[in-house]
């Protein structure tokens with residue numbers, strides 16, 4: 001089985017004068033097509049771990065391998081390209097662009113690469129259709145409910161056809177019904193597109209393998 005993410009001996013320490021070690025010698029493999037939930041007490045380092053997996057933050061020591069590529073000595077530019085191609089991100093607060101409509105928000109990550117625009121737009125339409133948002137594609141994102149906005153964020157995370165989606169408390173801001181909706185979509189996307197998921201969660205809906213941070 002191919003690993004889409006591999007962490008080898010990862011440590012993370014914050015602070016310069018007063019040091020605080022958050023992650024201790026983490027060794028982890030995320031297999032392609034797998035679903036994984038990250039759990040742990042508040043402040044235990046779940047978001048820190050996810051940010052390191054997503055190359056948004058670098059470990060103090062240890063190695064992060066994304067889809068077979070060791071990121072240790074990569075330039076910021078190369079890292080940004082790899083991240084944009086391989087990884088989709090979903091956050092608790094979706095960070096949609098308020099001045100853009102639904103369709104343009106979904107297209108956003110694809111604009112960084114010179115992808116075939118026709119294919120990208122077709123894919124955006126397909127994703128919006130799958131997520132029940134096609135009729136809202138010209139609406140401003142502020143006119144949508146919280147659950148609908150999170151579905152726009154899910155479509156956006158999938159636009160570059162990533163191998164992995166990293167989701168940080170994706171249902172933290174949603175009611176029970178919308179939360180279940182989001183988890184059902186994750187399962188559907190995992191089945192249909194083979195995307196691996198790593199989900200940081202506080203709620204009881206634990207999907208797939210559970211990674212516990214001490």
Ligand SMILES: Nc1ncnc2c1ncn2[C@@H]1O[C@H](COP(=O)(O)OP(=O)(O)OP(=O)(O)O)[C@@H](O)[C@H]1O
Nearest residue numbers: 014015022040041042043044045046047048049202
């Ligand atoms: N940039 C930073 N600089 C200094 N300390 C930080 C930084 N980011 C996080 N921390 C600290 O690292 C610890 C872990 O934070 P993190 O957000 O990863 O935990 P978490 O498990 O995701 O928490 P929660 O469940 O409350 O969201 C916390 O004590 C936090 O204050």
